[in-house]
Amino acid sequence: GQSLEQPSEVTAVEGAIVQINCTYQTSGFYGLSWYQQHDGGAPTFLSYNGLDGLEETGRFSSFLSRSDSYGYLLLQELQMKDSASYFCAVRANQAGTALIFGKGTTLSVSS
Amino acid sequence: DGGITQSPKYLFRKEGQNVTLSCEQNLNHDAMYWYRQDPGQGLRLIYYSQIVNDFQKGDIAEGYSVSREKKESFPLTVTSAQKNPTAFYLCATTTNYGYTFGSGTRLTVV
Numbered sequence: 001g002q003s004l005e006q007p008s009e010v011t012a013v014e015g016a017i018v019q020i021n022c023t024y025q026t027s028g029f030y031g032l033s034w035y036q037q038h039d040g041g042a043p044t045f046l047s048y049n050g051l052d053g054l055e056e057t058g059r060f061s062s063f064l065s066r067s068d069s070y071g072y073l074l075l076q077e078l079q080m081k082d083s084a085s086y087f088c089a090v091r092a093n094q095a096g097t098a099l100i101f102g103k104g105t106t107l108s109v110s111s
Numbered sequence: 112d113g114g115i116t117q118s119p120k121y122l123f124r125k126e127g128q129n130v131t132l133s134c135e136q137n138l139n140h141d142a143m144y145w146y147r148q149d150p151g152q153g154l155r156l157i158y159y160s161q162i163v164n165d166f167q168k169g170d171i172a173e174g175y176s177v178s179r180e181k182k183e184s185f186p187l188t189v190t191s192a193q194k195n196p197t198a199f200y201l202c203a204t205t206t207n208y209g210y211t212f213g214s215g216t217r218l219t220v221v
Contacts, residue, residue: 004153031208033208033209035209035210041214041215042201042212042213042214042215043154043201043210043212044212045206045208045209045210045211048207048208048209050208087153087154089154098144098156098159098169099154099156099210100156101146101153101154101155102153103151103152103153104151104152104153
């Protein structure tokens, strides 16, 4: 089967740095993306990695190693508003663009 | 303002009843998707459509049906055959490398 594994919960304090890991096992691979979802809301797109390496977008960075089937989302200078669930997702099919999602990591940021 | 709109926000279904969730987009995108999210869980794919008049089953299509008669619209019907329909339903379309989601519909069986 196809699966994405990520930690269920992570806790941190304001101003800290946190890394959320994602390992995947899929039939194909055409990119890893990350989404943020606040309680009661819809997921919003954060970042995408199609090739190995680091992508930086403000306080958030995402990394991919295709040889290790592994990626991570790095959140720096944490703020209370970063408390949310974070999902990694893989596009496993080139012909279609449907994503396979992990079960999500709940990040709690305290003061 | 371009986007994707889901309605209603909350929906209550009686046992044995079919209900239809609306999803409309004005982004002129070909591909549209329906996902289901249960509490504390990730998103699971129900159906997707890459072009008008064509759609494909996802991982959990049983008990659901869709249509794609117009590019802008991709409604999802939750049929009485779906035995555990209480969930958060999300419609999405693709933008560049990611998805844009609608605000979702919370369906509850009463």
